Amino acid sequence: MIMRGSLAIWMRDMQVLRRAIFSELVAVVAYPLTIYLAFGIGMQSYIGAVEGSPYSLFIAPGLITMTAVNAAYNESVWSLWFHRRVQFTVESYRVTPISVSEIIIAKICTGFTHGIIKGCAVGLVIFAITPFRFPIEHLFNYLVFLIPGSALFSCAGVISGTVMDKPETIGKVEAVLVMPLIFMSGLFFPLSSYPPDVLPWVRAIPTTALFEGARRALVSGDMSTLHVLQVSVSAVILFAVAVWIFRRKMAE
Amino acid sequence: MPVPAILTKSLTKQYANLTALNSFDLEVAQGSIFGLLGPNGAGKTTLIRILTTLMRQSSGEVFIDGLDIRTEGRRIRSMIGVVSQENSLDRYLTARENLVLHARLHGMDRKTYNRRIDELLELMGLSARQKDFPDTFSGGMQRRLVVARALLHQPQLLFLDEPTTGLDPQSRRAVWDYIRSLAGSMTIFLTTHYLEEAEQLCDRIAIMDHGRLVALGSTRELKDRLSGATVYEIELERDVDQYETLLRSMPCVRDIGVLNNRLQVTLECWECLSEIVTALNGAPVRSISLKERTLEDVFISLTGAGVRE
Numbered sequence: 057m058i059m060r061g062s063l064a065i066w067m068r069d070m071q072v073l074r075r076a077i078f079s080e081l082v083a084v085v086a087y088p089l090t091i092y093l094a095f096g097i098g099m100q101s102y103i104g105a106v107e108g109s110p111y112s113l114f115i116a117p118g119l120i121t122m123t124a125v126n127a128a129y130n131e132s133v134w135s136l137w138f139h140r141r142v143q144f145t146v147e148s149y150r151v152t153p154i155s156v157s158e159i160i161i162a163k164i165c166t167g168f169t170h171g172i173i174k175g176c177a178v179g180l181v182i183f184a185i186t187p188f189r190f191p192i193e194h195l196f197n198y199l200v201f202l203i204p205g206s207a208l209f210s211c212a213g214v215i216s217g218t219v220m221d222k223p224e225t226i227g228k229v230e231a232v233l234v235m236p237l238i239f240m241s242g243l244f245f246p247l248s249s250y251p252p253d254v255l256p257w258v259r260a261i262p263t264t265a266l267f268e269g270a271r272r273a274l275v276s277g278d279m280s281t282l283h284v285l286q287v288s289v290s291a292v293i294l295f296a297v298a299v300w301i302f303r304r305k306m307a308e
Numbered sequence: 309m310p311v312p313a314i315l316t317k318s319l320t321k322q323y324a325n326l327t328a329l330n331s332f333d334l335e336v337a338q339g340s341i342f343g344l345l346g347p348n349g350a351g352k353t354t355l356i357r358i359l360t361t362l363m364r365q366s367s368g369e370v371f372i373d374g375l376d377i378r379t380e381g382r383r384i385r386s387m388i389g390v391v392s393q394e395n396s397l398d399r400y401l402t403a404r405e406n407l408v409l410h411a412r413l414h415g416m417d418r419k420t421y422n423r424r425i426d427e428l429l430e431l432m433g434l435s436a437r438q439k440d441f442p443d444t445f446s447g448g449m450q451r452r453l454v455v456a457r458a459l460l461h462q463p464q465l466l467f468l469d470e471p472t473t474g475l476d477p478q479s480r481r482a483v484w485d486y487i488r489s490l491a492g493s494m495t496i497f498l499t500t501h502y503l504e505e506a507e508q509l510c511d512r513i514a515i516m517d518h519g520r521l522v523a524l525g526s527t528r529e530l531k532d533r534l535s536g537a538t539v540y541e542i543e544l545e546r547d548v549d550q551y552e553t554l555l556r557s558m559p560c561v562r563d564i565g566v567l568n569n570r571l572q573v574t575l576e577c578w579e580c581l582s583e584i585v586t587a588l589n590g591a592p593v594r595s596i597s598l599k600e601r602t603l604e605d606v607f608i609s610l611t612g613a614g615v616r617e
């Protein structure tokens with residue numbers, strides 16, 4: 057397949073991002089930072105240490121991961137909906153000699169890029185204003201999670217943006233599905249808090265593998281192959297599903 | 309004989325339980341300007357969406373320049389330009405960036421597209437505004453930008469879905485002039501609600517309704533064939549019956565009707581008028597007036613006067 061179309065559309069998205077990068081970053085950093093200050097600092101003395109580390113350090117990696125995957129999901133879902141239903145730009149792409157798959161791959165890459173950039177920005181801010189530190193070589197291990205994680209959420213966003221025609225539905229899905237998945241995957245509490253009967257089910261969810269694996273990778277340098285596989289395989293499956301769903305939608 | 313630019317064979321499109329196109333047969337010759345008319349909901353946009361590979365037909369066949377739409381989509385898209393009913397401009401890109409993106413999607417190289425973009429912006433009167441975002445443009449400017457985008461890669465076949473809807477008379481005329489200047493260099497397929505537009509621009513016109521083709525021909529042919537050639541109304545002082553008999557016997561009179569003291573004479577062609585005038589020599593004629601049918605009459609007579617929901 058020729059990827060010229062994907063590249064052109066991805067470059068368009070990057071051009072638009074570059075133009076608004078400052079306001080985008082301010083907006084994206086504000087939320088995790090507020091949580092960090094409220095829970096990590098404000099509640100710290102009430103919570104104490106979790107799994108041997110101060111609460112503020114326990115939640116820091118999860119906040120970075122959350123920012124990245126949220127950004128990937130949001131960018132994909134809104135961009136796809138907007139270009140399909142508001143601007144009709146998807147149609148203007150579709151009358152040029154590129155394939156439908158090239159369009160959707162571009163959109164997945166854009167969501168992914170947003171995730172990585174915004175995750176890194178939050179990481180830097182947390183690093184700059186908090187005592188959260190980690191050995192630099194752990195960063196590589198962390199990225200092994202963050203990259204498929206962002207891809208996973210970007211694909212999920214693209215699927216939502218393809219099947220949902222109304223903006224209010226998009227908001228509902230985020231409230232009912234995406235946020236609970238993120239919050240229940242051990243971002244604010246250790247997984248050991250779950251009742252033992254429930255735990256295997258929670259662990260089976262790829263988001264849990266992502267948040268749990270990413271934190272361990274960043275804090276202690278642990279690489280759980282099982283977790284990496286869980287996240288990566290789900291990302292690959294969701295990618296195939298996203299392409300398939302978009303192609304079907306476009307053939308209607 | 310060259311292959312037609314567009315050929316459809318019993319093309320049908322079904323939306324759930326609505327038949328938007330019903331066994332549609334159409335042939336558009338290379339290099340012509342073809343106009344498609346029809347009331348709201350007739351199926352014009354549906355047809356264009358199928359012809360431009362945006363949508364699959366339910367059954368039937370379509371060939372663009374001899375290429376089957378189902379298998380040769382990419383090749384077909386490389387040689388068509390499309391101005392869709394909605395503007396589909398990217399409001400986060402400037403006018404020029406909109407064009408650049410389109411050129412890249414067509415795989416044009418930078419030097420070629422920059423030259424071509426300069427040329428088109430100039431031609432469309434948008435050069436001074438090329439760094440502005442399209443949502444700061446008037447409707448006419450946006451439309452011109454969309455037309456420029458569709459022409460960027462020098463298509464052989466240009467589709468225009470209601471190119472001048474919402475434009476003021478000046479902008480409309482500017483778009484018409486431009487379309488006319490393209491005539492011959494490419495095939496143009498346009499849909500419109502403006503009968504004057506079809507009349508002014510198109511070599512051939514098709515009228516469709518409820519997904520079916522109801523008439524096809526040049527403006528002249530449509531007016532003649534469908535509304536009974538040229539109709540003159542002759543008002544007489546007296547002896548109406550006598551002159552009716554006289555005129556009815558003439559070969560160039562196709563039909564004649566009487567309304568009080570007025571004769572409605574349908575002629576085979578307008579050139580016959582002088583014969584009629586000669587025959588009426590000495591008659592007590594009060595007035596002779598032309599009742600030429602407009603394309604609008606044709607349209608209304610074919611598609612009915614009721615408003616579509």
Ligand SMILES: Nc1ncnc2c1ncn2[C@@H]1O[C@H](COP(=O)(O)OP(=O)(O)OP(=O)(O)O)[C@@H](O)[C@H]1O
Pocket residue numbers: 323324326328346347348349350351352353354355393
């Ligand atoms: N996606 C769709 N799903 C279901 N029905 C549709 C869809 N698109 C169009 N239709 C129906 O198909 C018929 C033809 O619509 P189409 O848009 O082709 O008409 P049109 O001739 O372009 O009308 P207009 O002049 O208003 O633009 C209409 O009855 C319309 O309601």
Ligand SMILES: [Mg+2]
Pocket residue numbers: 352353354393469
């Ligand atoms: Mg239409």
